[in-house]
Amino acid sequence: LPLFTLALAQAGEFGFVLLSFAVQHGDMPEDTAERLLLVVALSMLLTPLLFIAYDKLLAPRASRDGLKREADVIAEENPIIILGHGRVGQLVDNLLLSCGYHTTVIDYDVETVEGLSRFGVKSYFGDASQPALLEAAGIAKAKLLIIAIDQREQAVAITEHVRRAHPNLPIIARAYDRIHVYELYNAGASAIIRETFDAAIRTGRTALEVLGMDAEKAQEISEFYYHRDRHATQQMAEAYDPNLPRFGN
Amino acid sequence: LPLFTLALAQAGEFGFVLLSFAVQHGDMPEDTAERLLLVVALSMLLTPLLFIAYDKLLAPRASRDGLKREADVIAEENPIIILGHGRVGQLVDNLLLSCGYHTTVIDYDVETVEGLSRFGVKSYFGDASQPALLEAAGIAKAKLLIIAIDQREQAVAITEHVRRAHPNLPIIARAYDRIHVYELYNAGASAIIRETFDAAIRTGRTALEVLGMDAEKAQEISEFYYHRDRHATQQMAEAYDPNLPRFGN
Numbered sequence: 001l002p003l004f005t006l007a008l009a010q011a012g013e014f015g016f017v018l019l020s021f022a023v024q025h026g027d028m029p030e031d032t033a034e035r036l037l038l039v040v041a042l043s044m045l046l047t048p049l050l051f052i053a054y055d056k057l058l059a060p061r062a063s064r065d066g067l068k069r070e071a072d073v074i075a076e077e078n079p080i081i082i083l084g085h086g087r088v089g090q091l092v093d094n095l096l097l098s099c100g101y102h103t104t105v106i107d108y109d110v111e112t113v114e115g116l117s118r119f120g121v122k123s124y125f126g127d128a129s130q131p132a133l134l135e136a137a138g139i140a141k142a143k144l145l146i147i148a149i150d151q152r153e154q155a156v157a158i159t160e161h162v163r164r165a166h167p168n169l170p171i172i173a174r175a176y177d178r179i180h181v182y183e184l185y186n187a188g189a190s191a192i193i194r195e196t197f198d199a200a201i202r203t204g205r206t207a208l209e210v211l212g213m214d215a216e217k218a219q220e221i222s223e224f225y226y227h228r229d230r231h232a233t234q235q236m237a238e239a240y241d242p243n244l245p246r247f248g249n
Numbered sequence: 250l251p252l253f254t255l256a257l258a259q260a261g262e263f264g265f266v267l268l269s270f271a272v273q274h275g276d277m278p279e280d281t282a283e284r285l286l287l288v289v290a291l292s293m294l295l296t297p298l299l300f301i302a303y304d305k306l307l308a309p310r311a312s313r314d315g316l317k318r319e320a321d322v323i324a325e326e327n328p329i330i331i332l333g334h335g336r337v338g339q340l341v342d343n344l345l346l347s348c349g350y351h352t353t354v355i356d357y358d359v360e361t362v363e364g365l366s367r368f369g370v371k372s373y374f375g376d377a378s379q380p381a382l383l384e385a386a387g388i389a390k391a392k393l394l395i396i397a398i399d400q401r402e403q404a405v406a407i408t409e410h411v412r413r414a415h416p417n418l419p420i421i422a423r424a425y426d427r428i429h430v431y432e433l434y435n436a437g438a439s440a441i442i443r444e445t446f447d448a449a450i451r452t453g454r455t456a457l458e459v460l461g462m463d464a465e466k467a468q469e470i471s472e473f474y475y476h477r478d479r480h481a482t483q484q485m486a487e488a489y490d491p492n493l494p495r496f497g498n
Binding site: 021079080087088089090091092095096098099101143144146148170172174177190191193194195196197198199200201202203204206207208210211213220221222225229 | 270328329336337339340341344345347348350392393395397419421423426439440442443444445446447448449450451452453455456457459460462469470471474478
């Protein structure tokens with residue numbers, strides 16, 4: 001897979017930080033670090049050129065093969081499986097790759113899969129609610145499943161299925177709102193992150209600063225708010241009754 | 250407005266924190282704080298009872314009056330105007346009220362406005378893309394506008410209009426994704442917060458911890474990642490060309 005090979009060069013600029021961490025914490029002598037910095041810098045220079053070459057020379061040949069596509073065949077098994085390559089999945093994938101982890105990403109939107117592949121970001125096209133696809137991706141041996149799709153019911157169904165088949169696999173799930181948290185919690189997700197919750201808190205914090213509050217105090221208050229709301233949501237998740245209407249819980 | 254009066258009691262539990270902050274920083278003698286704590290605790294006990302009483306006694310009488318509603322008449326002028334009372338607007342409003350600020354919230358979804366009003370959370374029904382509504386809400390004297398609606402084009406149009414009419418008003422805007430950031434930036438928003446960006450970073454950070462990374466290091470990395478991406482996005486916003494396609498920018 002040439003694209004995947006190219007993508008390995010991609011996280012280059014992140015290397016600067018890891019190296020400076022290592023030097024700061026005394027894990028690495030400075031001259032070794034300097035040599036590595038040079039390698040990182042060169043790889044960053046070369047990566048875009050490699051991508052251009054790939055686009056001009058290799059990609060056209062590959063895409064001639066099939067226009068209407070069935071689910072991709074997943075030929076690799078990585079310890080992290082990410083479902084959904086949208087706004088959340090893309091960033092999570094990039095962050096984990098930057099830290100040296102290996103991921104397999106599955107998305108059901110052809111345009112996203114093909115558009116991102118032109119940037120060397122690899123994902124597989126397929127419907128993650130099909131258990132067979134997850135098994136093919138090596139979920140039996142995986143260390144972590146991240147469900148980052150934006151379809152509420154599917155996220156719950158996948159969580160339920162995977163939890164039943166793999167009781168010890170950690171599952172991090174993206175939730176639409178509070179009610180969705182309760183559903184994912186009952187389905188067996190290990191960690192649940194509301195997709196707009198942190199942004200809302202950051203908005204509040206920014207507002208406090210605009211209104212003249214000291215930045216440190218605004219941060220303290222928004223962090224407290226985060227923990228309070230999270231605690232309350234967890235307690236609610238345990239007590240949630242799915243048979244009551246929207247404003248009944 | 251009896252509901253609004255009731256809502257004043259609501260932020261009670263937040264009082265605990267403010268009080269403990271005050272004592273910690275030596276702003277308040279401990280015995281005064283203890284007496285205030287008792288008041289806060291009592292008010293928290295009483296608030297739900299007051300709401301129940303409101304629901305049973307006052308609300309049915311009020312809602313008999315009109316079922317099909319036109320845009321509400323906004324009779325108050327508050328220094329903060331929040332557009333959108335969904336997942337983001339609700340939380341921002343609650344956080345700001347908790348800190349003692351006064352807000353006017355406008356939403357175009359009747360179910361949301363009425364559902365939340367049953368919990369004593371006041372908002373006005375209306376279409377915020379109508380300049381007249383914003384003027385009636387006192388935007389000329391406001392200190393801050395927060396656009397927390399989930400309609401991309403409307404958010405850009407409102408930002409453009411308000412920026413033209415009130416060049417010095419701070420505008421905090423909720424963005425759908427990176428492209429939307431560029432559009433809001435060009436429209437004149439003062440601060441822009443991507444609605445799933447922070448959640449994606451938190452997901453990555455949680456993943457790093459699940460995979461065995463030290464919590465402090467995971468936080469350091471995700472904070473670095475946040476600043477790097479934000480910086481890149483700001484640079485892109487300045488260079489953005491709206492005439493190029495999705496993957497062309």
